[in-house]
Amino acid sequence: MVAPRKGAFAEESAEVEVLFANMEKMKALTKKIQASKNRLETSGKTVQEAIRPVYGSTQKLQTTNRNIDRILDAIDKLRAPLEHTNQEDRIIKRGLRNVEFSDYIASLDRTNAALQDLKRSNFRANQGAIADLSALLKRGTKELEDAFREILRDSCRQKADPLEYVVKNNPFPVIAQDKLSTLRLINTHISNSFAQISQTDVRETPTQRAYAEIRGEFLSNSLKNLASASVNTAKKITADAIYKKDQNGIGIYARAMEGLFVAEYENITNIFPRDEWTATCSNTCAAPVNDFSKTLRELNGHIQRNLTTDCFLGYEIVGIVTGLAIRLDQRVSTLKQLIYDSATPIRETSKASLYKLLEDTRTRASTLVALPMDGAAVPVTAATMSRLQEMTNYLEPLSSILASLGDGGWKSPQTSASPLPLSLDVGPNTMKLFEHYATDTVEALLNILLGKATALLKGKNLQGVFMSNNIAIIERMIRSSELAPLMESYSSDKLERAKKRASMAYLDSWREPSGYLLDVQYTNRKERPHSGGAGTTDSTAIVKALGSKDKDSIKEKFKNFNTSFDELVARHKSYKMEREVRTHLGKEVQTIIEPLYGRFWDRYHEIDKGKGKYVKYSKVELGQLLAGLS
Structure with a gap:
């Protein structure tokens, strides 16, 4: 059991040793790797430090390269219009007469476009090219301007007499x-080019100036003869002749100017853009309007020198100019004020004339040192009424003049009258003003004449005839003219009362013969004279019933009546009477005398038994004689 166990340990021990040996190798290898890494890092830093400047230079080179590319692109773009410069230069320098008009205009358009591109590039190097193109464009524009002027001059060669168009009432011609x-x-092309080549902000283009200059001169020349005629026709042949309507040429002058201006405005609207119409029209018409103003100033001087006779020319001019301004305002509004202002001096003279006319009437009547001994009317009466009659031909302008003065403003010189309204309306209010002015004039005249008659004429009968004659002329001239409706209330009121006063003054002298025809009636007598009509009166019985003293009284009354009556009849016939005055006063005398004499004759004609010693006239004879007084 031991032996196998030892063997196993020995084997494991060997493996551990091998493992440690491998670990040692790994450590050694790790150290080598670390050392290599350290060397690599050191080398990388060295390379990075070496490459960094190169990289920066590369970026700069790339930026420079891009800028160069852009510059090359710009140069390519700039070279494109410059390459055409020689071609445009050849076309423009050849002149408009040698190049088709459309080609010339197209060349100018290309030149204008090239110049705009160069100006936008803002390169200093292009300044020379810009100057060259500007000069070329200026030359081409000048050529177009010359052509513009030549066409206008050619249009002005077609002269026409304005008088012919006015007389025939035809519209004035326009440019073809x-x-x-x-x-x-x-x-259009000159305006576009002018914006490029002009160094300053000039609002008026060369074509506007050329048009105003050439066509303005054409208008002035066309109207020159009419302006001269207006001044010449104002010259007086008879010093005290009252100006009559339309005797002066100013009306034709104004109508011709209106026709020319309307036609010219039509030309302008067909040539220039809308925002240039007003300025171009004003500049074109400035010269003829100035000539018109000068003519009116000359006429104003003439009116001032002949104010009492030619003030009516002033009224006519006020009406003509005001009407012209109103009509032009409807078609060429820019000229309204210019035209209206041209007559300002004449308006002031016309306003002053109303006081001057009234004062002239007073002066002429007041300075009379003698009156006609036959009772005839004085010339100042007819002259005054003639002026009032003539005024009715100018009611439209007079309405604005009177309105500016105000009611009664004509009684004294005006220094701060209201300006005249731009109107020709004639309404009830303005007609009342004229009625008041006319009434003031007639009243002033009659009051002065009455004072003069009282002071210079002997006897109420002569004074009555004198005043009746003057009143008759006034009444007749009112009734036979446009004054009739305007002075109707005055005629039926104040003038009628003045007429009655004059008649009463004349009839005052006829009281004497009338008094001789009055007898005394005795109501306490048993056998008093019969009264009644001719058919019931017995003159023989009445006369027989009278006592000797009464008979002598009746005889004396017949004698005195005959003397007084014959004297008054002779005086009546010696007076210078207006037809209606003689008729009126004759009938008034007949109305008074005939019934009294008829009654007296019926009663007492047998006083001289038909011998005619005391009873000079029969009833029929006296009636015929009285009828002849009318």
């Missing part, structure tokens, strides 16, 4: 459609 299309295309 094919030329408009070319002008529009040129303007």
Whole structure:
């Protein structure tokens, strides 16, 4: 049992020894591996330290390489438009006359695009190329601008007399459609190029300036003759002649200007973009509007020098210019204020004229040093009414003038009147203002004439005739004109009362013969004279019943009546009377005298037994004579 056990231990012991031996080898190997690892790490560090600079340089080289690639790409891109420069240079330098228009425009477009690309690159090296392309584009743009001007000048050679279009009421001609299309295309390319080559922010393009310059001159030249005619037709032939409507050429001038401006605005809208319409139209029409303003200033000077006769020209101009401004506002709104402002001096003169006319009426009436001894009306009456009649032809402009003055504002010089409204409305309120002005004028005239008649004419009858004549002229001129509806209330009220006062003044002298036809009735006598109509009056019985004193009194009354009556009839016939005045006053006299005389004659005509010694007129004869007074 022992022997086998020892053998087993010996075998296990041998295996352990072998195991320890292997472990020793493993340790030795581990040490070798560790030593190798240490050497490897040391070598790796050495390699890493050696490679690190090389790696960094490689990254830099890669970045540089990428930048170089980009630069090459940029250069390739830049070389592409530059390669075309020589071609565009040849096309542009040949000129528009030697190249198809479409090819020339396309060349400019390519040049413009190349210039935009170069500017975006922002390379300093490209500055020379940018300058070259800018110069080339500028040259091409100038060539287009010259072509633009030439087309416009050619359009202006088709001259037409504006008067012909106004008289025939035809629309004014516009630029031909094919030329408009070319002008529009040129303007578009010049505007695009101008944005590239302009060094500053200039809002007005060369085409806008060219259009305003050339077409503005064309408009001014077209209207020059009408402007001269407006000034020439204002010259007076007769110094005191009142201006009549449409005698001056300003109306035709304004209508021609309106037609030309409307046509020009249509041209502009077909050439320029919408945001340029207003500025281009204003600049184009500035010169002709200035000429119009100058013409109005000359006319204003003429009106001021002849204010009492030619103020009506001022009213006409106010109406014409206001209407023109309103109509243009509907089609060419940019010109409204320019046109309206051109008449400002004439508006101020027109406002001042209303006071001046009223003051002129007062002055002319007040400075009368003598009145007609035949009772005739004075010329100032007809002149005043003629002016009021003429005013009715200008109610539209006068309505705005009166509104700016306010009710009664014409009674004194105005220094702070309201501005005139841009309107031609004529309503009840403005017509009331005119009625008040006309009434003030007539009242001022009649009051002064009444004072003059009282001071300078002897006798109420002559004063009555004088005032009746002047009132008749006023009444007639109101009734026969547009003043009738405007002054209806005045005519039926104040003027009618003045007419009655004048009649009463004249009839005052007829009280004397009327008084001789009144006899005394004795009611306490048994046999008093019979009364009644002609058919029941017995003149023989009445006269027979009179005492000697009463008969003498009746004879004296007939004699005095005859003398007074004949004198008044002769005086009546000697007076200068307006037709309606003679009729009116004659009937008034007949109404008073004929019934009194008829009654007196019926009672007492037998006083001289038909011998005619005292009874000069029969009833029929007196009636015929009285009827002849009318």
